[in-house]
Amino acid sequence: MENILGALTRALGLIISLDKEVFSIVLLSFSVSLTAVFFSSLISLPLSLLLALKKFPGHRFIVNTINSLMAVPAVAIGLVIYLVISRRGPLGALELLYTPWAMIIAQAVLVTPIITSLSLQTLKRVGSMVKETAVSLGASGWQLIITVVKEAKSSLMAAFIVGFARVIGETGMTMMVGGNIKGVTRVMTTAIALETMKGDFELAVALGIILLIVAFGVNIILQTMQGAGR
Amino acid sequence: MNIETKKVYKSFDGKDVLRNINMRIVENRINCVIGPNGAGKTTLFKILTLLDRANSGEVYFDGSPSSSLSAEEKLKLRRKIGLVMHNPFMFNTSVWKNVAYGLKLRGDSDIAKKAEEGLKIVELLRIKDQSALTLSSGEAQRVALARAMVLEPEILFLDEPMVNLDPLSTKIMEDLVFKMRSEYNVTVVMATHNLLQARRFGERVFVLRQGEIIQRGTAEEVFHYPNSSFAAEFVEVGNLFRGKVIIEQGAQKLDLGKIKIEIVPHPEFGETGTAVFATLRPEDILLSLEPLHSSARNSFLGEIMNMQDRGGIIWVTLEPVPGLSSAKTESGSIPFVAVITRRSKEEMGLKVGMRVYFTFKASCVNLFE
Numbered sequence: 001m002e003n004i005l006g007a008l009t010r011a012l013g014l015i016i017s018l019d020k021e022v023f024s025i026v027l028l029s030f031s032v033s034l035t036a037v038f039f040s041s042l043i044s045l046p047l048s049l050l051l052a053l054k055k056f057p058g059h060r061f062i063v064n065t066i067n068s069l070m071a072v073p074a075v076a077i078g079l080v081i082y083l084v085i086s087r088r089g090p091l092g093a094l095e096l097l098y099t100p101w102a103m104i105i106a107q108a109v110l111v112t113p114i115i116t117s118l119s120l121q122t123l124k125r126v127g128s129m130v131k132e133t134a135v136s137l138g139a140s141g142w143q144l145i146i147t148v149v150k151e152a153k154s155s156l157m158a159a160f161i162v163g164f165a166r167v168i169g170e171t172g173m174t175m176m177v178g179g180n181i182k183g184v185t186r187v188m189t190t191a192i193a194l195e196t197m198k199g200d201f202e203l204a205v206a207l208g209i210i211l212l213i214v215a216f217g218v219n220i221i222l223q224t225m226q227g228a229g230r
Numbered sequence: 231m232n233i234e235t236k237k238v239y240k241s242f243d244g245k246d247v248l249r250n251i252n253m254r255i256v257e258n259r260i261n262c263v264i265g266p267n268g269a270g271k272t273t274l275f276k277i278l279t280l281l282d283r284a285n286s287g288e289v290y291f292d293g294s295p296s297s298s299l300s301a302e303e304k305l306k307l308r309r310k311i312g313l314v315m316h317n318p319f320m321f322n323t324s325v326w327k328n329v330a331y332g333l334k335l336r337g338d339s340d341i342a343k344k345a346e347e348g349l350k351i352v353e354l355l356r357i358k359d360q361s362a363l364t365l366s367s368g369e370a371q372r373v374a375l376a377r378a379m380v381l382e383p384e385i386l387f388l389d390e391p392m393v394n395l396d397p398l399s400t401k402i403m404e405d406l407v408f409k410m411r412s413e414y415n416v417t418v419v420m421a422t423h424n425l426l427q428a429r430r431f432g433e434r435v436f437v438l439r440q441g442e443i444i445q446r447g448t449a450e451e452v453f454h455y456p457n458s459s460f461a462a463e464f465v466e467v468g469n470l471f472r473g474k475v476i477i478e479q480g481a482q483k484l485d486l487g488k489i490k491i492e493i494v495p496h497p498e499f500g501e502t503g504t505a506v507f508a509t510l511r512p513e514d515i516l517l518s519l520e521p522l523h524s525s526a527r528n529s530f531l532g533e534i535m536n537m538q539d540r541g542g543i544i545w546v547t548l549e550p551v552p553g554l555s556s557a558k559t560e561s562g563s564i565p566f567v568a569v570i571t572r573r574s575k576e577e578m579g580l581k582v583g584m585r586v587y588f589t590f591k592a593s594c595v596n597l598f599e
Contacts, residue, residue, distance in 0.1 A: 129319045130282055136313040137332035137377065140305055151322055 003201070011205035017087040022206050029187040032100050033168040036107035037115070037160055039220035045156070046118035049145060051130065052123035063120070069113035078173030081106040085177070098179035104186070106177045114166060119152075126152040154225045161225075165218045169211065231292055231310055231384040231417065232257060233278060238287035240273055240441075247273045247440045251287070255385070255434075260411050260418045262432030262449070264425065266464065270441040271421035272315075275389050278419070279313045280304055284466055309336065312416075313385030316390035318374035320362035325354065325373055328362045332381045344579075348380035353402060367401030377405060381479050385417040386410060392424065407431065425466055429453055439463050455596040459507050468512035468545075468567040475499040475597075484508055484595065489550045492592040493529040499597065507595045512545065512592035515568035519578060522589045529589040534567060534582050537575070544575050546586055 014022050022127040051063060083089050085096040085105070096102045127148050134147045150158065178185035180194055188207045195204035253260050255278075257573075276282035277289060280296060289296045291307055292380075299307065321328050328347040333337040338344065349355040349477050352372040362573040367372060371391060378386060388407065392400045404427070410416040422428050428435055444460045445452055456462035462470045467516045473486040475496070482499070483490045484506070491508075499506055516522065522529060532548030548566045568588055570580075581587065 039516050130321075132276075132313075133321075134314070134321040134331075135281060135308065136311075136315075138278060138305070138309040138381065140335075141301075143335050147321070 005160070007201035007205045010202040011209060014155075014202065014206040015209065019206070022203065024183065025186055025188055025191050025207060026210055027065075028100065028185075029168055029189075032103045032174075032187060033107060036111060036167055037103045039104065040108045040112040040115055041160060044112050044119055045149075048116050048119035049148070051120050053145070054129045055149065066116050070117055074110050074170055074173040075176070075184060077110050078106055078176035079112075081109060085128050087110050097177065098181060098185060100178070100185055102177040103174050103185060106173050110170065110173065111163040111167050114165040115159050116164060119156055120150065121220055122155035122159065123148060123151050126155070158222050158224045158225050160220055161218055165215060167195050168214060232290075233385065234290045235278070236288050236290070238277060238284040238289065240270075240277060240282070240284050243489040246330040246441055248277070248284070251441075251443060253443060253446070254437060255417060255419055257417050258411070258415050259433040260407065260420060260431045261434045261436070261515070262428040263421045263422075263436045263438055264423060264428045264432075264464070265438035266423060269438040271438055272389055273441075274438065275313065275387050275419070275421060276560065279311050280308050281313070281407055290528075296562070309381070310384045312378035312381060314371070314374045314378050314386070314388050314464070315333075315390055316371075317367070317395045318370055320365065320370055320373065320587065322363055323360050324358065325349070325360050325365070326358040328359075328373055329377045331382060332590060336381070344380045346465055346598065348376035351379065351406065368395045368493065369393060372399060372402060375403065379406075379410070382414075383416060385419065388418065388420040390421055392421070392557075404431075424466075424490070425453075428556045437464065439464070454511060454594075455544060455598075456509055457598045462509045463509070466508040468569075469508075469510040471508045471510075471513075471564060473506060473508055475504045477502050484597070486564050489530060491595060493595050493597060494593050496597055499599070506599055509596045510569045510590060510594055512569040514590050515566060515591045516586045517546065517568055517574075517578070517580075518589065521587050524589065526589045528592060528595075529587055531585055532588050533582050534580060534586065537580065537582060539572070542572050544570050544572055544580075546570060546575075546580065551585060 001018055044137050049060065049065075080121065082097070083100065085094065087095075087097070096105070112172045130148050130151050133146050139147060169189060171193055174187060175190045175193065178187070178190065180186050180190040186194075192204045192207050192211070195201065195207075233255040235253050239246065242246040249292060250272065263274065265271055273340055275284065276597075277284050277460065279398075280289075283297075294395055296304070296307075314454050315511070320596060321331060329348050330341050333341045333344055333378050336572065346355065346358075349358055352375055354369060354372055354376070356396055358453075362370070362373060375391070391407075395403065406429075407418055411418050418431075420427075429449050432452075435445075435447060435451060436443050436450040437445040439460050445457050447455075452461065453465050453467070456465055456467055459470060471486050472486075473484045475493075476483050476485045476490070478490070480496050482493055484493050486508075499554050514525070516524075531551045534546060535549050536547040538545040538547075546568045548568065549563060549568070570578075578586070
């Protein structure tokens with residue numbers, strides 16, 4: 001008990017004193033996960049819009065594939081990305097392994113099916129309501145897309161936040177491709193795992209608290225959005 | 231704009247929703263499509279407004295088949311057509327922005343003035359800054375009408391526009407529909423299952439049943455001379471009988487079993503014994519305490535079985551009394567329904583069980599097979 005309380009006190013000290021190491025880890029975590037979500041959105045938003053507003057041959061197959069990909073374990077994605085970017089892999093020449101970019105790629109791959117599927121559900125629902133009204137009022141194809149995105153914006157934002165929360169809390173996969181190198185690829189989750197194994201709880205608890213705050217913060221934002229949106 | 235359909239079919243999951251629709255919308259008039267829920271009215275409207283495509287058949291806009299139009303031409307055409315759905319969708323923004331939406335899409339240079347005018351017409355300018363999601367269904371319907379009207383469409387489709395509306399909103403909507411047609415020369419196509427409305431509005435009426443147009447014509451034709459038992463029941467013709475055409479003393483009559491009624495000659499039912507349906511509108515029946523001396527050839531004594539007050543108008547159900555006047559004794563009940571005002575009812579002292587004369591002209595009896 002004393003051990004836990006001591007670790008908690010020292011952890012709070014680290015946070016309050018704006019410890020350099022703690023904040024560089026937090027900053028890297030945020031920048032890696034936000035970048036991953038950003039790149040993911042470049043694929044998931046147009047793809048979900050296309051699937052929500054158009055029916056075409058193979059439509060069902062793509063939707064089913066996306067839904068199946070959501071179930072792929074993160075560690076399996078980590079393994080595949082590792083093999084692809086490792087020195088002897090097809091993208092080995094790019095020397096991405098154990099860099100923040102490796103983590104970004106893995107996280108983007110992990111989160112893309114999740115964001116696409118969530119966005120698709122939202123856009124389908126909103127699209128079916130908006131489409132007839134917008135088109136009957138004279139919207140062209142592009143005007144319809146803009147209207148649908150505008151109407152669905154809070155739910156879409158929620159999909160991105162859920163995606164962000166998923167990847168910022170990811171450990172195993174991030175460790176595999178990032179390597180948990182201090183000052184380079186050490187993020188909150190990998191640092192917590194390492195420090196705990198070392199028995200050095202101070203930093204682990206400090207990062208754990210921040211991670212919890214992030215999780216709660218995300219939840220609060222989501223609930224506020226659900227209250228304000230449709 | 232002239233819209234015409236030829237042999238339009240539409241099905242969903244193998245189930246026919248529209249079958250062999252051939253119709254021509256009458257320009258600068260109020261066209262009413264009436265039919266029960268599920269008759270295919272909304273699907274028909276979606277096809278006529280280019281929101282959906284027929285499985286087969288063709289819709290012609292000013293003579294050009296819609297299937298040969300490019301996406302750009304379709305957009306151009308759509309922008310001349312207005313559509314107000316029942317339960318209209320409101321964009322998650324202010325009332326004013328909802329009304330301005332279509333104008334903005336068109337890059338209109340006078341958005342502010344037009345949107346304001348539109349809201350003024352539907353009497354909702356005072357709530358222009360309110361969120362459109364907080365509107366009552368009546369208000370939303372009016373905003374939707376304003377949103378379509380400001381675009382100055384050549385033809386306006388209204389799908390059940392007055393369902394579930396409060397009396398004030400209904401009145402405003404009805405006045406607007408008349409105004410659109412008379413002041414702005416807009417062709418109106420309105421789907422409704424409110425028969426009173428269809429009678430009042432419909433300069434051209436189409437009766438839709440299970441995806442087929444079973445009757446078309448002026449409101450007068452459809453409501454007074456329904457051509458099928460379905461149309462008759464649907465337009466609440468009041469009196470629908472099944473009988474046989476017979477010839478008595480060289481003249482055609484209709485034998486209803488209990489009584490025989492005089493009809494105008496129908497050469498198409500030449501053979502004696504042809505089974506036909508007959509309809510008679512309640513307002514064509516006159517009630518009197520004494521026999522009437524008039525040119526009307528059908529007059530019977532009847533007993534009042536029931537009286538129902540329908541908002542100031544009384545629906546009186548009468549059973550012809552056998553053995554008197556020209557009624558002949560036979561089993562089976564053939565109730566006649568007549569309408570009178572509450573005042574007449576009081577003046578005549580009508581009560582259930584009383585006997586009165588009911589009289590109608592032979593020409594008011596509509597026959598069909």
